[in-house]
Amino acid sequence: MTAEGEALVGGMVNAGAVFRRGELVERPAPPNAGALHPYLLALREHGFDAAPAPVGLTADGREQLTFVPGDVALPPFPDWVMTKAALRSVGSLLRRLHEAGAAVAVDTRAEWPRHLADPAGGTMLCHNDVCPENVVFRDGRAAALIDFDMAAPGRPLWDVAMTARYWVPMLDPVSAAALYPAGLDAPARLRILADGYGLSTPERAELPGVIEQATEVCRTFVAHRVAEGSPLYLQALAERGGWERWNRMQTWLADHRETFTTALLN
Template identity: 45%
Template structure:
């Protein structure tokens, strides 16, 4: 069958294809661990993740294709709705609940975006809109588990908030096509849809700081190492200065988020 290129992604942009019922994408050192996680959550009743088939002889991983809509930047208006956001948070809660019984000991993970506080629950760590499959505006599946690693639920939720609320300076928010919105209210919606209690919301605020620092540190490490992919991504997405802008914006608006959550 002919290979049909699928849009989206950053690290694997242009390298993910559909062939009939399957998706082929580059595998990595942690693909075996990710496939074990995907099988475990499916066995636990979670249907919102790809079904792994295996690793082909050419080194690409093969997964069952999931029908639906995957938004890519500039994100369509429907994907920025509160309905869409709440459904993503509920889907992440479903993943976390299903992963509770999965034992990650002895497996290897990509810890680039992993929770700096550690943890035992294997989390997604990169839930952004182009890693979500929607049907009729409601999230039904999560994609791209390349950054999955053990951590805390609340940290994974903070990464979702960073990417989907989003937590971003106005300049960068406009640049990638996000519409004006009440961002503190959207973070509260994430907490509500996920089912966080008051203690969890306090933890979420702290975890937001961890999530923002983690992605910035990872980007700066890659740039310092001369990684051409990271440099190219930075050039496309506002430069390394966007992290300074984001940090200043979060600090300036922190009290508004705290008031909305608590």
């Protein structure tokens, strides 16, 4: 433990700037903390306690949140976080978030980040970044969600699609091999996530197309970061195969759209 506290690793946006001090976590406050903090508190009032509770803001622009105990997987992702039971529990946890969030009014005056937001918009706040680094596990099951920095209004199905990208994962085999255990069956795992969430039949039919749309939004997000000269994103892009990887991934998604639809509906 340093004077700054224990550094918490994971993620790229706030890498090296998140510290734990006892039961509190201090991290850079998002610009919309004034709207995000009341939202997180309202979630708890509606029965969703599986997220950090905001405690306050510091004078130097940081936010304080309650520490959520448990295990968080970092890349390359270990086998334990990619089990079928873990995947199903992620879907169930996301459904719980959405059910509570549906009862919370979104502050329409706030400037919610658009980087990963649903282009179609919506009346409910989506997390938008449910990657393994942002899910806390206990006893092999997803227990909590952290890092709501990218939360923005959208459709629940958009959040499922963004989650599927990371957890199935919706990546061609070459791309997946760099970060995920070998042998993951993408169509079967997409069905497990949909079952865990409880997607309706119309939503299942729409999901593969929304995943392709979400992938394009994520590519644009990376392109903006690279154009800004972000060292982390420049390095990640180079190490993971550059834009050729994105081209390959998007072609693979389009080529397998019917396979994914069949797995979801049959």
